[in-house]
Amino acid sequence: MISLFILGLVDLILCQNRFYYHDPSNDITKPRTHAKISDSDTHFDFYFEFSEDKKEVIMFIEIDKISYFSLGLGKSMSDGDLWVFEVYENVITVNDSYCEKHGRPPTDVSLGGTDDLQLLGYYYNQNGKTGVKFKRSVKTGIHINLNMLGDKYDKDLVEGEAVEFIWAHGKTEANITLSNHGNVNRGAVVLNFTDDGGSNDVIIVDGDNTYYIHKWTNFACWGIASDVAIIVGRYYKTWGYRTYLHGFLFILIVTSSITTAMMMLSTDWAILEWSNFKEQSIKNQFHIIIFMIVAIFMIAQSIGGVLYNLMLSSLKINQKVSVKPSIHAILGNVVYTLGKLQIIAGLFMDNDVRLMLILGAVFTTRLILEILYQKGSLVSVVMTGKDSHSNKVYEEGQNRLLDINSSQQDDSFEKNSSKLWCIYKNQVVELSQMIHPGGNYIWKLIQGQDVTRYIIGAYSLDQLKLQAYKHSIYTLKILEQYVTGIYVIPDPEFFVNKANRRVVKQLEETWKLNTVNPYTDQVAYFGFVNEKYQFKNTLSGLQTFGQYFVITSQEDSAISTRQYTMVLSMTQQRIKYRKDISELFKKILSLQNIQKEVPKEEEYLSELPLIIKKYQSKNGFSSFIHDDNRNGEYLIQGPYGNNLTIENGSHLVFIAGGTGLFPFLDLLEYQLKMTYHNILYKQFGQDAVQFMNPGTIKNFKITLFLAVNSADDLIGKDIYFTLLSLQNQLDTPNFKMIVKGNFKLKECEIIPQRFNAQILKSFLGDFNSVSNFFICGPPTMNTTTEKILRDVGVNNITVL
DSSP, rough: HHHHHHHHHHHHHHTTTTTTSSSSTOOOOOSSSSEEEEEETTTEEEEEEOOOTEEEEEEEEEEEEEEEEEEEESTTTTSEEEEEEEETEEEEEEEEEEEESSSOOBBHHHHHTTOOOEEEEEEEETTEEEEEEEEESOHHHEEEEEEEEOOOTOOOOOOOOOEEEEEOOOSTTTTTTOOTTTTEEEEEEEEEOOOOOSBOOEEEEEEEEEEHHHHHHHHHIIIHHHHHHHHHHHHHHTTTHHHHHHHHHHHHHHHHHHHHHHHHHTGGGGGGGHHHHHSOHHHHHHHHHHHHHHHHHHHHHHHHHHHHHHHHHHOOOOOOHSSSOOOHHHHHHHHHHHHHHHHHHHHHHHHHHHHHHHHHHHHHHHHHHHHHHHHHTTTTTTTTOOOOOOOOBOTOOOHHHHHHHGGGGTHHHHHTTTTTTEEETTEEHHHHHHHHOOTTTTHHHHTSSSSSHHBBBOOOOTSOOOOOOOOOOOHHHHHHHTTEEESSSOOOOOEEHHHHHHEEEEEEEEEEEEEEEESSSSSEEEEEEOOEEEEETTOHHHHHHHHEEEEEEEEEEOOOEEEOOGGGGGGGHHHHHHHHHHHHHHHTTTTTOOOOOOOOOOOOSOOOOEEOOOOOOOOOHHHHHHHHSSSSSSEEEEEOOOOOOOOOTOOOEEEEEEGHHHHHHHHHHHHHHHHHHHHHHHHHHHHTTTSSSOSSSOEEEEEEEEEEEEEGOOHHHHHHHHHHHHHHSSSSEEEEEEEEEESSSSEEEEEEEEEEHHHHHHHHHHHOOOOOEEEEEEEHHHHHHHHHHHTTOOOOEEEE
16 A cells, blocks of 8 residues: 555656646647747747736647657757657656756756746647647746846746747657757747737747758768869869869868858857767767868868969979879878768768768769779860861971970070970970979970870889889870870881781880890890781881880789880891991902892881890889790880981980990991991992992981990990991091990990090080980989089980
């Protein structure tokens, strides 16, 4: 009996504000004054009516939800007098509560106050709506001597004044008891709390749109604009305005994100206090933390982006800009990822499925574009150049690029930068409207040069300590759009189709390794064959000087691409022809009868020659092909090059190191033929030279400075030693050779010193008498030798 009494007493205490819908005392009549509160998908009907003595107010709330809901007095949860309505087994209860921070609000009773709400009636889930009627005293406390007596956790309800209300409800219908409502399922309004005694609607004075500004701004920025900015920055790298548009979009994203986030926090700064923060849901905590991290990275990235753009546009050498991937790109990816995580966390907090689907669609589109970009399928989309072909060919002496080469050395590049001319696949390209993704200082380094070998990744700039970089298909296509159609010199008709004998100037075909003939332990002759093509063997050194091929392994993509000089003079057929011609020359000089048929060069050969020195390096091409015992297949492109023009009466100086001699061998062979021609013409006249026809007749002088480690490195010596031996038969010598080495030679002068300004001057005399200096050797040698010449005022320099 005692236990039953105690249980009944407990039930009476706990359920004083609870009764059942069918109770006779359930009053659901609506007070006389009405206000309509609508926000997105939430709709309130709020009714109220003051008692005649204005001491009490009866209120009725009808909401189109069946979850818990609350209505309260105040601006935010940092100081709110809340009326919380929960559902237990289809029975509605009301709690008079108070909050001063985010989280579950405690009841007034638990804080030491009183429960001042009296539930009068309700209905639950009638056509998806819930209604509750209750009343409360207008004032629940009395102020005496600045002290509050009574319930200090209640706010006064004053008839005729504007009253600030906040409201919230559960995220889903399953949230029938108090739980986290997220940022969407809440709001704040100001009502004119005037009871007209009639059925007039109360005017809603204001509403809180801060959250929606924050939500939609961040979705537009991180859901869409960030991807647009990435697309502009990544896919339009050579477009002159891409850095400005890319930067503008991200600065807009950064400022908008931080501004709207500050607006959100300004409504309740208390949420950042640890005691309040730790009571937030995991999703809300994650959202806040990610924002703080993103904000720091965004500010750093924005500052870095401005500095990076200044470095890109600067003409001062800065290799840090050219490192792949750049710090700016890495940090950008971090910010992009964190921004996406932040917007995802925010959408999860609101359970906004629609925007999550849109976000997924945008990201999927971005992913598809990236896949297409990597495959090279977006070429036509990212083109930014304009075709301007004129099909003009510069005649000899008209090569303006030589002037540009000279002009860049006297610091007048900025004056000439309005027309940035370079050579790509033997055509002039005008690149002044392009921005180099690795920094515009690269334009200064390559102005007037043949950039083909750099573009296809076969060679690196000597001035930079960076690895060769193979540019994408987009770079190649964009360059083709900037081609002017002006050819530096006509391409030699090099290849011929075996089937139809049609001439092809350049090829990009697979060739099979057929022959390997070692010269030394490190240097070897490699011959390649192709079932469809032969090449023209009778081209002179005048036509092939400066030409090269680009070769790539077809069987191992990890092996680097390299370029190698065209050296037709070292084919077995040309070597034999030189030997036969030498014997014929001697017989003619000694007036012997010519018993044999006059030797002739084979016009076409099938085995394409390259001479390659082995260097030990990871994934290096030279070590790979030297170890190729399988007669592998190789993609060979070309020939490319500047087709350097040689003028009559020129004095050419070649400075070569090791295998840097190879680009000069064909021209030295031409000089040997011209020497035979001139000697025979001098002694026997025109009839004798018909046996020694070198083709185009040009007379010039060559001085060769060659640095080698040993006599074994003197490859092609049958050319230049024979040429040296004939100098005393000429009225005017046309060849001199100086070798740097620690061994002895009887054919020419040899010195132990490195080639410095003093050594060069001692052999050349006046530098101004030299028409052109050509340098070819290891990168360090190229850079050092060029600097030596620049320091003494020499500008007519070409580095091969």
